[in-house]
Each structure stands twice: as C-alpha cells, then as structure tokens.
Amino acid sequence: MTTKQSRLTTFEHQIRRLDKRLVSLRRVSDQISALRLAIFAGGFVLAFIANFAVGEWAFWLTSAITIVAFALAVRIHRRILRSIAEVTTWRQIKARQIARMTLDWAHIPLPLPQSDDPLSVDLDLVGERSIHHLLDTAISYEGSQRLRDWLLNTQPNPQTIAQRQALVKELLILPLFRDKLNLRGRLASAGAGRQWKVKRVLDWFDQQAPTSSLRPTLQLLTVLACINIALFALSAMTNFPSFWVVTLLVYLTILFVKSRDLAGLFEAVLSVQDALSKLSAVFSHLEKYPYRRESRLKSLCQPFLDSTNRPSAQLRRIARVATAVSVTHTPSLWLLINAVVPWDMYFAHLLNGYKAEITALLPDWLEVWIELEALSSLANFGTLNPEYTFPDIAANTSQSPVLEARQLGHPLLTEDHKICNDFTVDKLGQVITITGSNMSGKSTFLRTLGINLCLAYAGSPVNAVALRTAPFRV
Numbered sequence: 001m002t003t004k005q006s007r008l009t010t011f012e013h014q015i016r017r018l019d020k021r022l023v024s025l026r027r028v029s030d031q032i033s034a035l036r037l038a039i040f041a042g043g044f045v046l047a048f049i050a051n052f053a054v055g056e057w058a059f060w061l062t063s064a065i066t067i068v069a070f071a072l073a074v075r076i077h078r079r080i081l082r083s084i085a086e087v088t089t090w091r092q093i094k095a096r097q098i099a100r101m102t103l104d105w106a107h108i109p110l111p112l113p114q115s116d117d118p119l120s121v122d123l124d125l126v127g128e129r130s131i132h133h134l135l136d137t138a139i140s141y142e143g144s145q146r147l148r149d150w151l152l153n154t155q156p157n158p159q160t161i162a163q164r165q166a167l168v169k170e171l172l173i174l175p176l177f178r179d180k181l182n183l184r185g186r187l188a189s190a191g192a193g194r195q196w197k198v199k200r201v202l203d204w205f206d207q208q209a210p211t212s213s214l215r216p217t218l219q220l221l222t223v224l225a226c227i228n229i230a231l232f233a234l235s236a237m238t239n240f241p242s243f244w245v246v247t248l249l250v251y252l253t254i255l256f257v258k259s260r261d262l263a264g265l266f267e268a269v270l271s272v273q274d275a276l277s278k279l280s281a282v283f284s285h286l287e288k289y290p291y292r293r294e295s296r297l298k299s300l301c302q303p304f305l306d307s308t309n310r311p312s313a314q315l316r317r318i319a320r321v322a323t324a325v326s327v328t329h330t331p332s333l334w335l336l337i338n339a340v341v342p343w344d345m346y347f348a349h350l351l352n353g354y355k356a357e358i359t360a361l362l363p364d365w366l367e368v369w370i371e372l373e374a375l376s377s378l379a380n381f382g383t384l385n386p387e388y389t390f391p392d393i394a395a396n397t398s399q400s401p402v403l404e405a406r407q408l409g410h411p412l413l414t415e416d417h418k419i420c421n422d423f424t425v426d427k428l429g430q431v432i433t434i435t436g437s438n439m440s441g442k443s444t445f446l447r448t449l450g451i452n453l454c455l456a457y458a459g460s461p462v463n464a465v466a467l468r469t470a471p472f473r474v
Contacts, residue, residue: 018091072360125449139185143373156457156471164459171379188278221342224251283311388461397470406464
C-alpha cells in the first residue's frame with residue numbers, strides 16, 4: 001500500500017469514527033429534548049398539585065425548581081448541539097480531503113470565478129476543475145483570492161518563494177493545527193455562503209469610526225442622573241419639593257437628542273455581534289497554540305501572541321457591549337433603564353474607545369489569518385500528495401540547466417490517466433519542438449510544465465520526483 005493509499009484509508013477510518021460519534025450525540029440530543037419537555041410539562045403540573053395539596057409556597061418552590069432544572073437542561077442541550085455542529089463540520093473536512101485526493105470534483109466546494117487572464121485559461125489555474133479549485137481550502141474570500149494571486153503571479157521572486165516554501169513545509173507537518181483552524185473558520189462562517197468576506201468586519205470598523213468624543217455628554221448626564229436620584233429620594237422621604245421632575249426633564253431632553261445619533265451605531269454593532277464572536281474563536285486558536293520557540297510560523301503569528309492586546313479578548317469586549325445594548329432592546333425597558341442612568345451613552349462611550357483600539361490592530365490580525373489560509377491550502381496539497389516534492393528555485397537564470405524536471409506529472413489527472421515525463425532546458429533561448437499525432441498528449445504535456453511551474457513559484461509542492469528551475473516568466 002502506497003503512502004497516499006494509506007492516508008486515504010486513514011481518512012475513511014476517521015469518517016467512520018465520526019459517523020458513530022454523530023449517531024451517539026444525536027441520540028443524546030433526542031433524549032435531552034424529551035427531558036426538557038418532561039421537565040416543562042411535568043414541573044408545572046406538579047406545581048399546581050402542590051398548590052392545592054400543600055399551599056401557595058409549595059407552588060412557588062416547585063415552579064422555581066422547574067425553571068432551574070429546565071434552564072440547566074437547555075444549557076446542556078446547547079452544548080450537545082454545538083458538539084454535533086463541530087463533529088458534522090469535522091466530518092465534512094475529512095470527506096473533502098478524500099474528494100481532493102480522488103479528484104471527486106462534485107464534492108469539492110466551487111472556487112472563485114474563472115479569470116480572464118490567458119495564463120489562467122490556458123493552464124486551468126483558476127475556475128471550475130482547476131488547480132485553484134483543487135487546492136483552495138480557505139474559508140475567507142480573501143484567503144482564497146490570495147492563493148489565486150500566488151498561482152497567477154508572472155514575476156517570481158526567489159526570496160519570496162523561499163520564505164513561503166519554508167512556511168508551507170512547517171505547516172505540512174502540523175495537520176492538526178491546520179484542521180482546527182479550518183474547523184474554527186467553518187463554524188465561524190456558518191450561514192455566510194461559500195466563503196466569508198472578512199473584509200466586511202474591517203469595513204464596519206472603518207465606517208463606524210467615532211467622529212467626536214461622548215465623554216462630555218456622558219459626564220453631564222451622569223451628574224444629572226445623580227442629582228435626579230438624590231432629589232427623588234429627598235422628596236420621597238421628606239417634604240422636600242419635587243424639583244427632581246425639572247432635572248429629570250432636562251436629563252431626558254439631552255438624552256433623547258443625543259440618542260438619535262447612537263441608534264445607527266448600536267444597530268451596526270448588533271449586526272456584526274455574531275461575526276465578531278465567531279472571529280474571536282478563530283483568533284483564540286492562533287493565540288493558544290503551543291508554537292515551537294524558533295519557528296517561522298510563530299513569527300508570522302506574532303500579532304496573536306501579544307499578551308496586552310489579545311485579539312479574542314479585544315473582540316469579546318465589543319461582543320459584551322452588544323449584549324449590554326441588546327438588554328434594552330424593548331422600548332419600555334430602554335426608557336425605564338435610561339431614565340435612571342445613561343445606560344446607552346455609557347456603552348456607546350465604551351464602544352467608541354474599544355473600536356478605536358481595534359481599528360488600529362484588526363488589519364494585522366486579518367492579514368495573518370488570510371496569509372495562513374493560503375499557506376494552509378498549499379500545505380494541505382502536500383499532505384494529500386505525499387509523493388510530490390518541493391522544487392529547488394535558483395536565485396537567477398545563470399544556472400545550467402535552466403529547467404530540469406524528473407517524472408513530471410499533471411496534478412489534475414488521476415493516477416490511471418497520468419503519464420510522467422522527464423524534461424530539461426539547458427540554457428536560455430533554447431527552442432524545443434514537441435511533435436506527435438492528434439490526441440497524443442502534446443497540449444497536456446505543455447500544461448503539465450506550466451502548472452507545475454506556477455505551483456513552484458507559488459511556494460507549493462509539485463507533481464514531480466525532482467524539479468530545479470530558474471525564476472522566469474511562464
């Protein structure tokens with residue numbers, strides 16, 4: 001059994017284990033659903049029986065116990081449902097690995113649209129059933145786009161290729177790191193369609209940047225709120241005049257005028273609350289991973305290792321503000337709370353401060369994640385094709401031979417249709433004529449050369465036993 005066949009068998013075994021796990025979790029979920037119904041219906045029936053048999057105090061005690069038990073069952077059920085979602089997504093990841101290994105295109109997510117670039121069209125680099133379609137495991141639209149840009153690059157830089165290749169080699173031996181990053185990303189993008197445009201989150205921070213400080217208004221309303229409470233207490237406990245009515249009217253007038261400016265701010269934060277919470281889970285994986293002390297991957301992920309500006313903690317602060325604001329979503333409750341204290345103004349002031357800090361940091365966080373997604377796609381390609389090799393890219397075109405490939409194959413062909421060949425270009429300017437009858441594979445051979453060179457310049461493993469090349473335009 002070859003290494004590739006062994007890995008295919010491993011994925012199939014993992015899927016069978018995940019299927020068993022799903023059956024078990026769904027059985028537990030059904031049992032807890034029945035338990036929730038029994039607690040809800042049975043608890044209140046018992047409460048009414050207790051009311052008539054023992055007394056009113058027994059009714060309230062039984063009702064309280066029922067509510068607590070029901071809330072506990074709901075919490076446990078939600079954890080089980082989250083586990084089902086994770087295992088289902090994990091199974092999907094493994095099934096797509098098999099699809100990529102066997103070129104089962106129907107079960108590989110569709111890629112970005114076809115490019116008009118002649119290189120892309122001639123070499124099947126982008127579009128359906130292309131090399132980009134085969135490689136792309138990115139969850140973010142931007143990660144997928146970056147991978148495409150690397151494949152279409154016509155000006156290879158040996159230094160950039162060497163750095164990218166070194167990172168891909170590190171990621172190649174970290175399949176669990178890549179799979180968990182992919183899992184977190186898929187869970188985060190649930191409901192977002194084929195790919196998640198994370199730039200929308202960045203755009204929200206840019207568009208909602210505070211134009212002025214709310215601190216003076218917050219300070220004024222806080223002072224007025226304290227005066228209102230003090231005057232109301234004096235009026236209620238003594239014969240002090242009801243001056244609190246006047247100060248309350250002043251307070252409410254200022255509050256209503258300023259609240260009109262906050263409506264759009266809170267609507268916007270509530271609209272991205274779920275996205276921020278899920279993005280925080282993705283970033284948390286990059287923060288907690290035990291990187292090797294001296295590694296390129298650790299250097300790349302350095303923005304996530306700043307203990308004073310943990311991305312997940314920063315995003316959770318925004319999520320907490322959104323939760324606090326959602327508490328007053330009902331108009332009557334909003335009026336009641338804000339009439340006593342400047343609730344919305346306080347959280348708007350906090351939100352502006354948090355956003356100012358995150359706006360400066362978020363581009364770096366997203367840049368690292370996008371880069372990792374593209375690099376992970378290349379590393380995953382190497383994992384699924386262990387017989388492929390990393391090419392040797394010369395620093396310039398002075399080497400001889402300029403291009404030397406051994407057992408070069410086409411990565412978009414199945415093993416039973418693939419024929420591998422050796423090929424050498426000794427020096428620049430050499431012309432090689434390829435002849436043969438119709439349908440003998442001349443175009444396929446040319447595409448094989450082109451695709452593998454594009455993969456090499458992207459920093460990826462190539463379908464060859466060995467490949468040495470100078471950096472030149474394909």
